[in-house]
Amino acid sequence: MSQLQSLLLDALLGTKHVDSAALIKLQERSLCVATPGFSVMPSDVQTLVNGFAKNPLQARREGLYFKEKDYKCVRADDYSLYAKNENTGIVVVKTHLYLLVATYTAGMYPSICVEATEKLGEYLRKKGN
Numbered sequence: 001m002s003q004l005q006s007l008l009l010d011a012l013l014g015t016k017h018v019d020s021a022a023l024i025k026l027q028e029r030s031l032c033v034a035t036p037g038f039s040v041m042p043s044d045v046q047t048l049v050n051g052f053a054k055n056p057l058q059a060r061r062e063g064l065y066f067k068e069k070d071y072k073c074v075r076a077d078d079y080s081l082y083a084k085n086e087n088t089g090i091v092v093v094k095t096h097l098y099l100l101v102a103t104y105t106a107g108m109y110p111s112i113c114v115e116a117t118e119k120l121g122e123y124l125r126k127k128g129n
Contacts, residue, residue: 005034011123017109019104023101024040041067057076059073079094088104091113094121
Protein backbone atom coordinates (compact mmCIF):
# COMPACT_ATOMS: atom_id res chain seq x y z
CA MET A 1 0.00 0.00 0.00
CA SER A 2 1.36 3.39 -0.97
CA GLN A 3 1.83 6.28 1.45
CA LEU A 4 -0.85 8.25 -0.39
CA GLN A 5 -3.35 5.40 -0.14
CA SER A 6 -2.60 5.10 3.58
CA LEU A 7 -3.30 8.83 3.93
CA LEU A 8 -6.69 8.40 2.24
CA LEU A 9 -7.59 5.44 4.44
CA ASP A 10 -6.42 6.96 7.73
CA ALA A 11 -7.34 10.62 7.29
CA LEU A 12 -10.61 10.17 5.41
CA LEU A 13 -12.13 6.70 5.73
CA GLY A 14 -10.96 6.63 9.34
CA THR A 15 -13.53 9.34 10.15
CA LYS A 16 -16.37 6.90 9.30
CA HIS A 17 -18.00 9.82 7.42
CA VAL A 18 -16.19 9.30 4.12
CA ASP A 19 -17.41 6.39 2.02
CA SER A 20 -14.65 6.43 -0.61
CA ALA A 21 -11.77 8.63 -1.70
CA ALA A 22 -9.29 9.13 -4.53
CA LEU A 23 -6.42 11.32 -5.66
CA ILE A 24 -6.40 12.45 -9.28
CA LYS A 25 -3.21 13.80 -10.86
CA LEU A 26 -4.08 17.20 -12.30
CA GLN A 27 -1.34 17.39 -14.92
CA GLU A 28 -1.97 13.91 -16.35
CA ARG A 29 -5.71 14.01 -15.67
CA SER A 30 -5.50 10.45 -14.40
CA LEU A 31 -6.31 8.51 -11.27
CA CYS A 32 -3.30 8.29 -8.95
CA VAL A 33 -4.68 6.24 -6.06
CA ALA A 34 -8.09 5.31 -4.67
CA THR A 35 -9.55 3.50 -1.70
CA PRO A 36 -10.43 -0.16 -2.30
CA GLY A 37 -13.51 -0.62 -4.46
CA PHE A 38 -13.65 3.00 -5.66
CA SER A 39 -13.15 3.23 -9.40
CA VAL A 40 -13.13 6.60 -11.10
CA MET A 41 -13.68 6.46 -14.84
CA PRO A 42 -11.74 8.80 -17.19
CA SER A 43 -14.99 10.64 -17.98
CA ASP A 44 -15.49 11.27 -14.23
CA VAL A 45 -11.91 12.53 -13.95
CA GLN A 46 -12.58 14.91 -16.84
CA THR A 47 -15.81 16.14 -15.19
CA LEU A 48 -13.96 17.00 -11.97
CA VAL A 49 -11.02 18.65 -13.73
CA ASN A 50 -13.46 20.70 -15.82
CA GLY A 51 -15.27 21.75 -12.65
CA PHE A 52 -12.16 23.69 -11.69
CA ALA A 53 -11.05 24.69 -15.18
CA LYS A 54 -14.34 26.45 -15.92
CA ASN A 55 -15.71 29.48 -14.16
CA PRO A 56 -16.85 28.30 -10.68
CA LEU A 57 -20.21 29.98 -11.29
CA GLN A 58 -20.73 27.76 -14.33
CA ALA A 59 -20.01 24.63 -12.29
CA ARG A 60 -22.46 25.91 -9.71
CA ARG A 61 -25.19 26.49 -12.29
CA GLU A 62 -24.69 23.27 -14.23
CA GLY A 63 -23.84 20.93 -11.36
CA LEU A 64 -21.72 17.80 -11.81
CA TYR A 65 -22.38 14.48 -13.47
CA PHE A 66 -20.25 11.98 -11.52
CA LYS A 67 -20.42 8.19 -11.46
CA GLU A 68 -23.66 8.21 -13.47
CA LYS A 69 -25.47 10.59 -11.11
CA ASP A 70 -26.38 14.25 -11.37
CA TYR A 71 -25.15 16.29 -8.44
CA LYS A 72 -26.30 19.76 -7.47
CA CYS A 73 -23.27 21.95 -6.80
CA VAL A 74 -23.52 23.67 -3.41
CA ARG A 75 -20.04 25.22 -3.40
CA ALA A 76 -17.66 26.01 -6.23
CA ASP A 77 -14.55 28.14 -5.93
CA ASP A 78 -10.89 27.95 -6.94
CA TYR A 79 -10.03 25.23 -4.40
CA SER A 80 -13.24 23.37 -3.50
CA LEU A 81 -16.28 21.79 -5.12
CA TYR A 82 -19.09 20.38 -3.00
CA ALA A 83 -22.03 18.67 -4.64
CA LYS A 84 -24.94 16.56 -3.43
CA ASN A 85 -27.56 14.19 -4.77
CA GLU A 86 -30.33 13.54 -2.23
CA ASN A 87 -28.51 12.04 0.78
CA THR A 88 -25.17 11.37 -0.92
CA GLY A 89 -22.46 13.79 -1.94
CA ILE A 90 -19.01 14.49 -3.23
CA VAL A 91 -16.30 16.81 -1.91
CA VAL A 92 -13.41 17.76 -4.21
CA VAL A 93 -10.41 19.77 -3.01
CA LYS A 94 -7.71 21.04 -5.36
CA THR A 95 -4.05 21.05 -4.34
CA HIS A 96 -1.01 21.97 -6.45
CA LEU A 97 -0.70 18.50 -8.00
CA TYR A 98 -3.96 16.69 -7.21
CA LEU A 99 -7.69 16.72 -6.96
CA LEU A 100 -8.66 15.05 -3.70
CA VAL A 101 -12.08 13.41 -4.03
CA ALA A 102 -14.21 12.13 -1.16
CA THR A 103 -17.76 10.80 -1.17
CA TYR A 104 -20.31 10.35 1.59
CA THR A 105 -23.52 8.35 1.74
CA ALA A 106 -26.74 8.28 3.75
CA GLY A 107 -26.12 8.21 7.49
CA MET A 108 -22.80 10.04 7.25
CA TYR A 109 -22.31 13.66 8.28
CA PRO A 110 -21.40 15.78 5.24
CA SER A 111 -19.75 18.38 7.49
CA ILE A 112 -17.25 15.82 8.81
CA CYS A 113 -16.51 14.63 5.27
CA VAL A 114 -15.90 18.25 4.20
CA GLU A 115 -13.71 19.02 7.23
CA ALA A 116 -11.55 15.90 6.83
CA THR A 117 -11.14 16.41 3.08
CA GLU A 118 -10.28 20.11 3.42
CA LYS A 119 -7.73 19.35 6.18
CA LEU A 120 -6.04 16.67 4.07
CA GLY A 121 -6.03 19.03 1.09
CA GLU A 122 -4.41 21.74 3.22
CA TYR A 123 -1.80 19.22 4.44
CA LEU A 124 -0.97 18.22 0.85
CA ARG A 125 -0.69 21.87 -0.24
CA LYS A 126 1.72 22.60 2.64
CA LYS A 127 3.81 19.61 1.53
CA GLY A 128 3.97 21.10 -1.97
CA ASN A 129 1.67 18.49 -3.44
